[in-house]
Amino acid sequence: MPNVTRADAVAAVRNPLAFIAARWTPTPRTVRRAALAALVMSVIIVVTGGAVRLTGSGLGCPTWPKCTDDSLTATSEMGLHGAIEFGNRMLTYVLCAAVGWAIIAARATKPYRRDLTRLGWAQFWIVMSNAVLGGIVVLVGLNPYTVAAHFVATSALIAVATVMWQRTREGDSAARPLVGKAVQQLVWVLVAASVLLILVGTVVTGAGPHAGDSSEVERMPLDWENVTKLHAVLAWVVVTLTFALWFVLKAVDAPKGPLNRTRDLFLILLAQGAIGYVQYFTDLPELLVGAHMLGSALVWIATLRVLLALRERPHDEIGIPEPVAEATVGTRA
Secondary structure, eight states, X not given: OOOOOHHHHHHHHXXXXXXXXXXXXXXXXXXXXXXXXXXXXXXHHHHHHHHHHHTTBTTSSOSSSSSSSSOSSOOGGGHHHHHHHHHHHHHHHHHHHHHHHHHHHHHTOSSOOHHHHHHHHHHHHHHXXXXXXXXXXXXXXXXXXXXXHHHHHHHHHHHHHHHHHHHTTSOSXXXXXXXXXXXXXXXXXXXXXXXHHHHHHHHHHHHSSOOSBSSOOOOOSSOHHHHHHHHHHHHHHHHHHHXXXXXXXXXXXXXXXXXXXXXXXXXXXXXXXXXXXXXXXXXXXXXXXXXXXXXXXXXXXXXXXHHHTTEEOOGGGSSOOOOXXXXXXXXXX
């Protein structure tokens, strides 16, 4: 084990990330896996947060940041609801660890890539702010507007995590478009429709029957049936745009990347739509509602991956020297 001098210890305290980066270089696979771990945990936190609401455990810990006024953790007297709510709070630390690992791996990458490090820190600050927002949700008794904001913030976290994961698979050069401007505009319309679909979905939740706790919880004063129908219409708009995009990409002979990502999105949308209709006609069973929340996260990731597939950043333009001409004579490109 190398000797650690006093100067090393001081440097580690002052700037631990720089200290680690000076002594460790992760492989590209390690960086990709770290970014993927952060993305997976951001999806898991959506699912477990849904489990808290669907089991009526939203006020299992009635206050924040402690679980009760007298205890930091859930107690046996609080039963299953307390354990579920406190367990979800503990998963936030796992999420923080995953994001921290992504930040460390990005900072230690050689050559240094500022964009990856910034994306990692963006996730960290979203997690921190959303943790505070989650506490506010509890303190205001699961007010549906704060619950909706909590989910939207998590969707923002998923978006940043998806972009970081994609960037770990690319170089650091300027993006080069793979499709024309008209196709890019169509995809941006698709992204906007998906954002609107997510937002209306939070309204469906806020007006619906799963309030998150067995006590009397405020709901959004809207007609749930009408909001649900609007949500379904928006879902069909997103499906139609995706279907149209696939045909346009085929017509312009687009690369396989955008085509494959669009196909994946279409299949996920079909599965999500099937779950949505089944849950609607079976009086919203908790298991299907939870699956629909997972599907929402997967749809959002798939939509962003379509957008990110419209350009490329080759690896050979991030500071890796090109082979000299003599070395390439007689070789096949």
